[in-house]
Amino acid sequence: MNFNSFQFVLFLPIVMIAVAFARRLAVPKGPQIVILVASLVFYAYARPSYLPYLLGSILVNWQASRWIAGSAGVRRTRLLQLGLAFNIGLLCVFKYLNFFMGSIPYFAHHRFHAPTLAFPLGISFFTLTQIMYLIDCYEKLIPPSSFFDHITFVSFFPYVISGPIGRAKRILHQMPALNSGIGPSADMHARALYLFSIGLIKKVVLADAFSKAADYGFGNISHLSAIEAWAFATAYALQIYFDFSGYSDMAIASALCFGIEIPRNFDAPLRAKSIIEYWQRWHMSLTSFITTYIYTPLVKSFGPVTLLTSGIATFLAMTIAGLWHGANWTFVIFGAIHGLGLAVNQCWRKMKMPAIPKPLSWLFTLMVFDTAFIFFRAPDVQTASLYLTRFCDWHHVFGIENLHRMNGVGPGTGVMFVVFSLAQITGIGAAFFGKTSDQLAREFKPTLLSYAATSACMLFALFYLSSNVVKPFVYFAF
Amino acid sequence: MNVRRWIVLTIATILSVTAADIAIAFLVDPYGMWRDPAGRQLPVAVITNGRKAKFLLSKHYVPANFDSLIIGPSILASWNVPSLAGTRVYNLSIDGGNAVEEKLVLDQALQRGHYKIAVIVLAPINTSSREVKGGLDRTTPAEALASFHLYIQEAAYALRALHHGAGYIDIASNGQYTFHSRKSLHPEDVDPTHFQIDPIALSKFRDMIVNLKRQRTSIVYVVPPLYEPFYQLHRAEFDGYLKTMLPLLPQAPVINFQDAEYKSLRNDPDNFVDCEHMETRGSDKFSALLRSLAPAALASEK
Numbered sequence: 048m049n050f051n052s053f054q055f056v057l058f059l060p061i062v063m064i065a066v067a068f069a070r071r072l073a074v075p076k077g078p079q080i081v082i083l084v085a086s087l088v089f090y091a092y093a094r095p096s097y098l099p100y101l102l103g104s105i106l107v108n109w110q111a112s113r114w115i116a117g118s119a120g121v122r123r124t125r126l127l128q129l130g131l132a133f134n135i136g137l138l139c140v141f142k143y144l145n146f147f148m149g150s151i152p153y154f155a156h157h158r159f160h161a162p163t164l165a166f167p168l169g170i171s172f173f174t175l176t177q178i179m180y181l182i183d184c185y186e187k188l189i190p191p192s193s194f195f196d197h198i199t200f201v202s203f204f205p206y207v208i209s210g211p212i213g214r215a216k217r218i219l220h221q222m223p224a225l226n227s228g229i230g231p232s233a234d235m236h237a238r239a240l241y242l243f244s245i246g247l248i249k250k251v252v253l254a255d256a257f258s259k260a261a262d263y264g265f266g267n268i269s270h271l272s273a274i275e276a277w278a279f280a281t282a283y284a285l286q287i288y289f290d291f292s293g294y295s296d297m298a299i300a301s302a303l304c305f306g307i308e309i310p311r312n313f314d315a316p317l318r319a320k321s322i323i324e325y326w327q328r329w330h331m332s333l334t335s336f337i338t339t340y341i342y343t344p345l346v347k348s349f350g351p352v353t354l355l356t357s358g359i360a361t362f363l364a365m366t367i368a369g370l371w372h373g374a375n376w377t378f379v380i381f382g383a384i385h386g387l388g389l390a391v392n393q394c395w396r397k398m399k400m401p402a403i404p405k406p407l408s409w410l411f412t413l414m415v416f417d418t419a420f421i422f423f424r425a426p427d428v429q430t431a432s433l434y435l436t437r438f439c440d441w442h443h444v445f446g447i448e449n450l451h452r453m454n455g456v457g458p459g460t461g462v463m464f465v466v467f468s469l470a471q472i473t474g475i476g477a478a479f480f481g482k483t484s485d486q487l488a489r490e491f492k493p494t495l496l497s498y499a500a501t502s503a504c505m506l507f508a509l510f511y512l513s514s515n516v517v518k519p520f521v522y523f524a525f
Numbered sequence: 526m527n528v529r530r531w532i533v534l535t536i537a538t539i540l541s542v543t544a545a546d547i548a549i550a551f552l553v554d555p556y557g558m559w560r561d562p563a564g565r566q567l568p569v570a571v572i573t574n575g576r577k578a579k580f581l582l583s584k585h586y587v588p589a590n591f592d593s594l595i596i597g598p599s600i601l602a603s604w605n606v607p608s609l610a611g612t613r614v615y616n617l618s619i620d621g622g623n624a625v626e627e628k629l630v631l632d633q634a635l636q637r638g639h640y641k642i643a644v645i646v647l648a649p650i651n652t653s654s655r656e657v658k659g660g661l662d663r664t665t666p667a668e669a670l671a672s673f674h675l676y677i678q679e680a681a682y683a684l685r686a687l688h689h690g691a692g693y694i695d696i697a698s699n700g701q702y703t704f705h706s707r708k709s710l711h712p713e714d715v716d717p718t719h720f721q722i723d724p725i726a727l728s729k730f731r732d733m734i735v736n737l738k739r740q741r742t743s744i745v746y747v748v749p750p751l752y753e754p755f756y757q758l759h760r761a762e763f764d765g766y767l768k769t770m771l772p773l774l775p776q777a778p779v780i781n782f783q784d785a786e787y788k789s790l791r792n793d794p795d796n797f798v799d800c801e802h803m804e805t806r807g808s809d810k811f812s813a814l815l816r817s818l819a820p821a822a823l824a825s826e827k
Contacts, residue, residue, distance in 0.1 A: 493531030
């Protein structure tokens with residue numbers, strides 16, 4: 048089930064009412080039972096055949112956490128390694144088997160035919176969640192939880208499919224409050240509604256308006272001027288930002304409806320003035336995972352920490368993170384560009400190189416992530432390379448003909464041209480200058496203005512949804 | 526305002542505006558979806574999405590009011606053919622349409638309707654691509670309750686009521702489409718892919734005709750007139766396309782407006798907006814020809 052769908056707009060209040068009812072009946076752990084059932088229904092809604100994969104993964108990881116907790120020494124480490132191997136193996140089988148097999152003919156002269164397996168929805172997210180859980184259990188940061196708590200935590204519907212990647216120690220301790228007789232406050236509900244409306248408008252209206260532009264740009268690569276190539280790459284960055292941050296806002300708001308706070312995922316990343324700052328603001332739950340669970344073990348494994356080992360670890364960690372996004376060399380290069388950018392950024396800081404003026408460093412950062420996003424969007428390395436040549440086409444720098452056409456009036460457009468153009472202008476303002484949704488939610492006050500804004504956003508987004516021009520959520524593919 | 530009041534007010538506003546939206550959609554019902562469409566005249570203000578409008582009109586309005594169809598891309602959209610051999614004709618032509626899209630729209634019309642005659646346009650655009658544009662394949666009846674194109678129709682109805690006039694119409698109540706594009710009669714090169722035959726588009730095109738024939742609908746193929754200098758420039762491709770296509774389609778009479786006898790009409794620049802689409806004047810002339818030729822063609826088949 049998609050957050051930006053009428054089904055979810057009905058599903059969420061039904062679950063809220065059911066939880067409130069369970070709370071009133073004072074059934075022990077009643078609200079949690081309702082949440083668990085709702086989460087499983089939510090997950091199975093798209094394709095019930097995916098549910099056994101999720102449940103199987105949960106069961107194995109829960110058992111592994113019990114065994115880890117009950118053992119010591121080498122056996123404890125071996126059990127953790129076994130658990131990690133299971134999770135990584137699961138990702139490899141469902142996500143990377145064909146990628147690896149497809150890559151082998153480059154190195155050997157044999158062609159392998161791997162079976163095409165169904166790609167269980169959200170596997171990348173629930174697998175990372177459980178890797179973190181196992182390591183936290185191993186490090187004794189959390190005690191192993193009951194199966195009921197574990198399955199509720201992993202399958203919690205606001206984040207099971209596309210994050211934010213929840214960390215057990217932040218979520219599990221909120222379960223007693225979920226089951227208590229006192230539900231979330233009216234203030235929490237109001238803030239949730241406010242944040243949900245912001246997320247919905249970001250996903251439904253703003254992301255789709257930029258998607259229109261980006262699709263046009265990527266469909267006409269060979270005709271783009273240099274300035275258009277940069278503009279369309281930025282449009283794609285804006286599309287992904289509004290798509291994913293809008294989804295994250297809706298996830299956070301949905302969890303808030305049950306009194307559960309999940310970590311924020313974005314903090315105006317397009318305003319970052321360095322790659323380091325960018326990753327502190329973009330997909331923050333993933334950054335936290337990369338830093339704690341990939342970079343740190345890697346850098347420790349290299350011996351004493353030096354600038355060089357730190358740079359290599361950063362590069363490798365980001366390349367792995369790139370591959371996590373998708374089974375394609377384009378994603379590997381996407382990660383590698385960011386890894387290289389972060390390593391250079393770290394060196395620049397540590398070696399106390401002269402500071403770059405802020406507007407210039409912002410522009411340079413934007414250019415780096417625009418470049419990386421070309422690989423994120425392109426279907427293959429050749430297409431991305433072709434796009435990159437447009438970035439520096441000195442014979443055709445200033446043409447803007449394609450920018451005029453990007454929302455073009457063709458069959459099936461018309462008034463949508465105006466809607467897209469206005470949405471794009473609003474989106475640029477919101478991404479580069481406005482308050483973040485987290486700031487807005489924190490500063491929320493029940494005023495006439497917030498009432499009008501919430502109602503208008505919800506209504507506009509719902510009517511937009513009904514117009515059937517909305518595209519699916521990009522991160523569903525991962 | 527306290528928080529509880531804020532929540533109640535917000536939810537009440539969302540629900541009441543949604544209810545008002547649905548009520549207005551039901552009352553105006555510009556696509557004939559919610560009230561009995563028989564006998565109604567439903568024109569369309571098309572500045573947003575005329576293709577979706579024709580898709581939705583095909584669900585109830587077209588079957589209830591018409592018993593013949595013109596099917597094809599925009600080439601014949603401007604032709605005003607209210608009746609054909611005593612039947613009422615709806616012009617189902619869609620802007621930039623290919624056979625996949627035309628079939629999507631026709632399928633709606635066939636769900637409830639029964640048609641005596643179908644005039645099918647034979648033009649390369651029908652089969653050059655399978656791409657479904659403008660979200661036509663995702664069109665749902667809910668769009669007749671809330672959507673931007675619905676609001677445009679509602680606004681047009683309001684403006685018509687206020688001005689007591691018949692303005693703000695782009696698609697007439699019989700589906701005829703008026704072109705507003707600027708006149709441009711420079712014979713230009715055509716992308717060679719224009720004449721390619723996409724297998725999926727061809728199969729949908731055939732399915733469309735087979736489905737109509739299954740209903741015992743009489744089929745007439747029409748080869749549309751092209752501006753003569755343009756036609757002469759691409760004659761080999763257009764004639765070649767026709768020669769390839771006809772054996773691939775179910776048999777039916779063909780009215781070919783590219784024949785020599787219509788050359789003088791095709792040569793008159795006043796008849797065309799561009800090399801393929803017609804001015805009202807040209808449309809009227811060819812529509813009259815179609816009205817006179819189609820019954821004879823159908824009779825000859827019998």
